[in-house]
Amino acid sequence: MSSSFHLTRVKGIPVEIHISWLLVFFLFSVALAGSYYPEMAPGLSTTAYWAAGMLTTIIAFASVLLHELGHSLVAISEGIPIKKITLFIFGGVAQMEAEPKTPGAEFKITAAGPLTSLAIAIVLFALYYLFPAPGRLYSESIFFVARLNLIVSVFNLIPAFPLDGGRIFRSLIWHFNKNMLKATRIAVNTGSAFSFFAMGLGFMMIFFQGQLWGLWLIFLGWMIYQAGQSSYSQLVFQETFSGVKVSSLMSTALETVSPDLTLDELAEHFLHHKFGAFPVVYGSTTHGLVSLQDLKAVPRENWPATRVSSVMTPLKNCLVLKPDTDAAGVMMKMASLNTGRALVMDEGELVGLLSRTDMMRFIQMHMVLGSDQ
Numbered sequence: 555m556s557s558s559f560h561l562t563r564v565k566g567i568p569v570e571i572h573i574s575w576l577l578v579f580f581l582f583s584v585a586l587a588g589s590y591y592p593e594m595a596p597g598l599s600t601t602a603y604w605a606a607g608m609l610t611t612i613i614a615f616a617s618v619l620l621h622e623l624g625h626s627l628v629a630i631s632e633g634i635p636i637k638k639i640t641l642f643i644f645g646g647v648a649q650m651e652a653e654p655k656t657p658g659a660e661f662k663i664t665a666a667g668p669l670t671s672l673a674i675a676i677v678l679f680a681l682y683y684l685f686p687a688p689g690r691l692y693s694e695s696i697f698f699v700a701r702l703n704l705i706v707s708v709f710n711l712i713p714a715f716p717l718d719g720g721r722i723f724r725s726l727i728w729h730f731n732k733n734m735l736k737a738t739r740i741a742v743n744t745g746s747a748f749s750f751f752a753m754g755l756g757f758m759m760i761f762f763q764g765q766l767w768g769l770w771l772i773f774l775g776w777m778i779y780q781a782g783q784s785s786y787s788q789l790v791f792q793e794t795f796s797g798v799k800v801s802s803l804m805s806t807a808l809e810t811v812s813p814d815l816t817l818d819e820l821a822e823h824f825l826h827h828k829f830g831a832f833p834v835v836y837g838s839t840t841h842g843l844v845s846l847q848d849l850k851a852v853p854r855e856n857w858p859a860t861r862v863s864s865v866m867t868p869l870k871n872c873l874v875l876k877p878d879t880d881a882a883g884v885m886m887k888m889a890s891l892n893t894g895r896a897l898v899m900d901e902g903e904l905v906g907l908l909s910r911t912d913m914m915r916f917i918q919m920h921m922v923l924g925s926d927q
C-alpha cells in the first residue's frame with residue numbers, strides 16, 4: 555500500500571506507518587514544544603522544548619506500538635499469525651490473519667492491548683510520583699506519556715465495536731449465546747449507539763458552546779460507526795459462504811481465447827459473448843486471464859498488431875482456486891489482490907471461472923431465500 559511505509563520488524567511482524575501518522579507527529583510536537591513544555595517546565599531554550607517535544611512524541615508512538623504488540627503476541631500464542639501492525643492517526647491496528655475461533659481467545663487477545671497500556675501508565679506514574687521533580691523537563695515528559703497511556707487504555711475500552719472494548723463486549727455475549735454473528739450484531743449496534751451519542755455531543759458542543767473540539771467527536775463517532783458496519787458486513791460474507799464450495803458458485807460455461815489472438819479479434823469475442831473476461835487457453839494449457847480492462851488499456855490503433863499473450867494477466871499472477879475450496883475467504887482474497895475474478899483449476903485443468911458478481915448474486919439469493927436471522 556503506497557499510503558504506508560515500512561518501518562521495522564518486531565518479532566517477525568512488519569511494522570508500518572501510515573502517512574496520516576506524520577500529521578499526528580507534527581501536531582503533537584508543535585503542541586508540546588510550543589505551549590505544554592514552556593508552561594510546565596519554564597525557563598529553558600526553544601531547542602530543549604523541541605527536542606523534548608519530538609522525543610516525547612516518539613515515545614508516545616512506541617507505547618502505541620507496545621499496545622499493538624500486546625494484542626499481537628497473545629494472538630500468536632493463540633495460533634493466529636499477525637500480517638502486520640500499522641500505526642495511523644488514531645493509534646494502531648494489528649491485522650490478524652484470521653478471526654479468533656473462540657470467545658475466550660478473543661477476550662485474551664483483546665484485553666492484552668489495554669492491559670499493556672495500563673501497565674505502562676502505572677510504571678510511569680510510579681516513577682513520576684516516587685522521584686518527584688516538578689518543573690523538570692524529563693519528569694513532565696514521563697507524566698505526559700503516563701497520562702497518554704492511561705487515555706489510550708480507557709478510550710479503547712469504550713464498548714463500541716470494533717474498538718477493544720466492543721470486542722471484549724462481543725466475546726462476553728458470544729460466550730453466553732454461542733452465536734458469533736448475533737453477538738457481533740449486538741456489539742455493532744451498541745457501538746453505533748455510542749457513535750451517534752458522540753456525534754450528537756459533538757454537534758451540541760459546536761452549536762451551544764461554540765467549541766470546535768466537537769468536530770473531533772463527530773469525526774471519531776463517524777469513523778467508529780463506519781468501522782463497525784464494515785466489519786459486520788465482512789462477517790456476513792464469511793458466514794454466508796462458510797461451507798459453500800467454490801465449485802457450486804463458479805460458472806462452468808467457459809468461453810476461452812487463444813494467446814495468439816490479436817486484440818481486434820478479442821474485441822469481437824467481447825462483443826459476442828458479453829463476458830467481462832476470458833481465460834486464455836491453448837490446447838490443454840491455461841496461460842492466464844484477459845479482461846475487458848486489459849483490452850481497453852491498449853490504444854485502439856495498436857489492436858491489430860498486439861496479441862492477447864502480451865496484455866493478459868499471466869497464470870502465475872492470477873487468483874487460482876480449487877473447486878473444493880471453501881468460498882468464505884475468496885471475497886477477501888479478491889479484495890486484497892484487487893481483482894474481481896478467479897480461475898478455478900483442478901489438477902492443472904481449467905474447470906471454471908468465479909467472479910465477484912457470481913458471489914454477490916449468491917449473497918442476494920441467500921438473503922432473499924434464507925433469512926433465518
Ligand SMILES: [Zn+2]
Pocket residue numbers: 621622625667668710718
Ligand atoms: Zn487495542
